[in-house]
Amino acid sequence: MAQAMKIAIVDNEQDMRQSISQWLALSGYDTETFASAEDALKVLGPDYPGIVISDIKMPGMDGIQLLKKLMGADSTLPVIMITGHGDVPMAVEAMRVGAFDFLEKPFNPDRMSELAKRASNARRLTLDNRALRRELSGGTQIMNKLIGASPVMERLREDILDLGQADGHVLIDGETGTGKTLVAHALHAVGSRAGKKFVLVSCAALEEEALAKRLFGPMMPEDTQLPAIEEARGGTLVLEDIEALSDTLQARLLSVMNEQGTPAETRIVAISNLQEAGKTSEDVLRPDLFYRLAALRITMPPLRQRGEDILTLFTRLSEQFAEEYGCEAPQVSAQEAAQLLQAPWPGNVRQLINIAERAVLQSRRGSGTIASLLMSDHEEMQPVMTTEGKPLKEYVEAFERMLIDNTMRRHKGSIASVMEELCLPRRTLNEKMAKYGLQRADYL
Structure with missing residues (x-):
């Protein structure tokens, strides 16, 4: 099994929950248990990375009601129902609503493991297909996250589409919390580099020596990760908190940009998150670097x-x-x-x-x-x-x-x-x- 699938076990009887959980955990599954359908619904969303095993007869919301809720949220989620001896009508109803299969008490643990395996394989295929579709429509999906019909948002989407097709470096600035990193993703997704590497480095998260190594190397024999400049080659390198770069690292970055020439082999998208009142990225970056980055510029509109x-x-x-x-x-x-x-x-x-x-x-x-x-x-x-x-x-x-x-x-x-x-x-x-x-x- 490439990765352990989750199995949510819903049963009001503690002994039953624990025995099912222990048996499936021995088979390599990642289990989580819920004493009621109401508790389970707080966790089980449309993209739940696993399957569900639920008893039918429970106080409060019963298993059939839970099944209907789950099918309404994600009709492809495999749900295995546990029925009492002779509860054929309930099993039929569960299958009609959309249950993957059912187990009749007392059930054979091996039968349960077999059902769990089949349901998990089906779920993995569904989730993989969804991920592929999302990847193929990534540009559209990301642009759809930029919600809003205001003139400033209409203009922002137009700017992203225009600059996404351009090949120069970009500076994104604006107030905190406006979605600058999302826009960096969108610029990459709608442009010619969409299928290439997208590498993001926070310049404020590392000390200068560690940041220099992360950005430019050199690589040591024990290193498993390429320097960001190499890792993003041909794609997009996003530098968050660009203002945190020291003068020395600014000079090194500018040197790399000059070596690449035009059009740039690797596109650099710099994000400025200046918090200081009255200061801009122009005030803290060396002029030659600022003007190279700000030739293409997006300033994020504040929410107000x-x-x-x-x-x-x-x-x-x-x-x-x-x-x-x-x-x-x-x-x-x-x-x-x-x-x-x-x-x-x-x-x-x-x-x-x-x-x-x-x-x-x-x-x-x-x-x-x-x-x-x-x-x-x-x-x-x-x-x-x-x-x-x-x-x-x-x-x-x-x-x-x-x-x-x-x-x-x-x-x-x-x-x-x-x-x-x-x-x-x-x-x-x-x-x-x-x-x-x-x-x-x-x-x-």
């Missing part, structure tokens, strides 16, 4: 300049976290939407991800507000607002768009259901969807 993108991102993120935690995504009120739009977001998208996850956890517990989360991040900020006000009409339109978008997603594009929930006549709904650029086909 992205308008309605904030609500779109929050919705998508909270849906993802809700699926991960096995609960409903929190519904955002008009007041909360305004608070999200007004927040200064010093941590940008990274901060928004944190807020969305905590909002889902709060909602699952039935307590807390988005405003309290924003205030806990920045207690000194009273009130939580940007310095730039917006007309009331913009807040109303942003909330309206988010509400229609969320409702269309929830009803999978059913116009009738959306009309009923929002109490809107069809003509009004059509007009508003056209106004906000929402298309029914995107939700089907």
Whole structure:
């Protein structure tokens, strides 16, 4: 077995869980056990790297209900059901819903191992095929992560496509948490070097001597990794925290770039994460290096300049976290939407991800507000607002768009259901969807 597959064992009886786990662990599997279906759903997502063995009869959510939930999230996940003696109707129902197979108590451990092996092989094939598809569509997939319809995001995507096709070195700068490393990946994925090496080095993570060796060598006999300059040859070398390079290492990097000539054999994408107020990468890099890197430049837009993108991102993120935690995504009120739009977001998208996850956890517990989360991040900020006000009409339109978008997603594009929930006549709904650029086909 190339790599031990995981097996999730769901059974309310502790002795049964432990005996199945011990037997499968001896066969080389990585097992994890759950005393209830509810606990299992917190872990078992669409890309779970393994299979599931579950009892059918359990208190609370039973095995059939668990199976339906798992099939709804990932219909290819192999689930082996354990049934009691004579429970033929339940076994038939499980197979109808999508179970991989079933075991009847008392079962032969060898039979269980055989089923686990077949299910694991099927799962490995499924996951390998998914990974291949993702790899083949990597450029599109990465670009799709750059969510947002604001003018600054439209321009950013255009810049990535333009610069991705160019061959020069690139400087990416902007505030912390804006997604600079994601853009570096996107530049590589949409360009001619997409199939070549992508090597990322954080210049701030290593002491100068270790960083010099990691970037330029020399290699020692015991080294198993090439210097980054060699490792990335023909592809893309991403240097995070470029401002952390000493003058000596800046000179060495410039020398390597000059030796490569034009077009460069290895493309260098430098990421500047300057935190000091009033300083830029131009202030800390030697001019000849700065101008070589900044000939092609992308400055990431801060989240506070992205308008309605904030609500779109929050919705998508909270849906993802809700699926991960096995609960409903929190519904955002008009007041909360305004608070999200007004927040200064010093941590940008990274901060928004944190807020969305905590909002889902709060909602699952039935307590807390988005405003309290924003205030806990920045207690000194009273009130939580940007310095730039917006007309009331913009807040109303942003909330309206988010509400229609969320409702269309929830009803999978059913116009009738959306009309009923929002109490809107069809003509009004059509007009508003056209106004906000929402298309029914995107939700089907």
